[in-house]
Amino acid sequence: MATKKNMTNTALVSLTNKPLDKPTTLSDSGGLAARATPAKDGKGNNVLWIFRYRMGGRETPQRTIVFGKYPDLKLAGAREKRERCKVWIADGKDPKTQLELELSKAVKPLTVAEVLDNWISEYANGKRVNASKHKQQFERWIVPHLGSLPLAEIKKPHWIAALKKRSQKYPVAAGYVLRNLQQALKWCAKSGHEFDRSVFDIDLDDIGAKHQAKRSQRLVEDDSWQRLIDLLKWIEAGEMLPYYKNLLILLITFGARTQELRLATTKEFNFETGVWTVPAEHNKTQAKDQARGDSGEIKRPIPDSIKPLLVALCEANKGGYLLGEFKEPTAVSAWGGNIWKKLGHEQKWRLHDLRRTVATGLNDLGVAPHVVESLLGHSIQGVAGIYNRSHYLPEKRQALELWCNRLDELLSGEDCNVFLLRASNDKRS
Incomplete structure (x- = not known):
């Protein structure tokens, strides 16, 4: 009217x-x-x-x-x-x-630096596990060249010129920064800010960027589990810092994400119920899970064979990080990215490939796919993800016990007291 x-x-x-x-x-x-x-x-x-x-x-x-x-x-x-x-x-x-x-x-027109800072503080910190890395990259790639300028005055050539200053040396990182820049500006647009939308037309070729090479390695194959055996024996030898030895043991046991163990605290482990509860804030799929009505937590049973190690770590680091200290993701990734060389493997693999190894191994042992997905902490898609809220704890406990037995057999046979049964308090050799 x-x-x-x-x-x-x-x-x-x-x-x-x-x-x-x-x-x-x-x-x-x-x-x-x-x-x-x-x-x-x-x-x-x-x-x-x-x-x-x-x-x-x-x-x-x-x-x-x-x-x-x-x-x-x-x-x-x-x-x-x-x-x-x-x-x-x-x-x-x-x-x-x-x-x-x-x-x-x-x-006071909104500057480029203010926009990126707002996206980090108001969105990425709560939604992205690598928010600090995004901030560091913006500060290296964008802020020194465009940070003080009003966002409304920046055009497509300005963005391209800024990104090209480092793209020749870091072509993969350039694509990563571009995607995050575009996502930050999409968020900015939803907040009602006006700017030149041609930034969304920029592609990798415009800035000389490259896609990250897809690596999908597993340490187990249909005809050979030798690479996993090599790793188990190398861990048993213990020629590394206790932090990394314990990290590898737990990664291979649970198939967890590296960040779930880097950030894990002793209070997450309940030995009375025999369950490790990964809090939602450490879960990469938290947003998807909570959008479906889930808590976002990941619950994993604690196998009997790994319990002594976890008990020892919780007692030694009571109230703090399970592994005794906090390490940056870049440091852990860099260390893990060189293991394949130390083992003499021809193909490169990284720590994240241990999740694929566990998933493949469990499937080869006959564990149902939905149990494997739940154990890995994947977000279950479709109708099943909406209506099924089960954590499958009994099934996951059985699967982990089966997996630990298989690791024992691979290392030194059924009659051997393997490393998974022992708490690790080694000194660096």
Whole structure:
């Protein structure tokens, strides 16, 4: 229904010029009015646009905003502001606050650095496990060249030039930074900020970037488990820091993500129930799981063979990190990325490939795929993921016991007391 227009431009001109002894108000509909006060110099009255509103029912106090001065702000412009304010009120937002925000943006344009910082602090820190890495890359690739400039003035050539400064040396990282930049700006667009959208047209070829090579390695094959045996024997020899030895043992046992163990604390392990509960904030698929109504936690039974090691670690590091200290993901990844060389393997593999190894091994042992997926902490897709909230603890316990027995056999036969049964308190040799 159209707003009834009670005010006219003619009436406003008259209000501005006619002699006044006291302040006079000329009302339009919807809370809008023009308030005139006698001019001290006698050269016309001062006319201000005011808007009266309430944030609740009539029992709530009336509030007033000054939109601006007439004739600087015309009747049509004042009515447009009134309609925007009514939309904000319907959304539960105070028009005064919203107008102040708009003014602050106009006075101080949002810079590129501010946009990227806002995305990191307000989105990535809660949604991305590598948020700190994203921030570091922005600070190296984007901020030194464009950070202080207003976002609204940056065009496609500016982004390309900034990214090209390092892309020749780091072509894979360049693509990673570009994708995160575009995602940050999409988030910015949802917040109502205006900027040149051609940044979304930039592709890898524009900046000389490359896709990361896909590596999908498993240490077990249909005809040979030799690479996994090599790794088990190398771990048994123990020529490494205890941190990494324990990390490898637990990665191979549970098929967990590296970050789940890097960040694991002793309070996550309940030896009475025999369950390791990975908190939602350590789970890579937390957002997907919680969107379906799950807690986002991953629950894994503790096999009997690994329990002594976990008990020893929890006692030694009570109240702290399970592995005794915190290590950055880059440090752990770099260390794990060289194991294949030390073992003399021809094909490169990394720590994440141990998850694929566990998954393949469990499937070869006849464990049901849905149990394997749940054990790995994958988000179950489709109808099953929506309606099935089971953690499959009995099935996962049976699968892990079967897997640990298989590891024992691979290392030194069924009659051997293998490393998985012992707590590791080794010194670096």
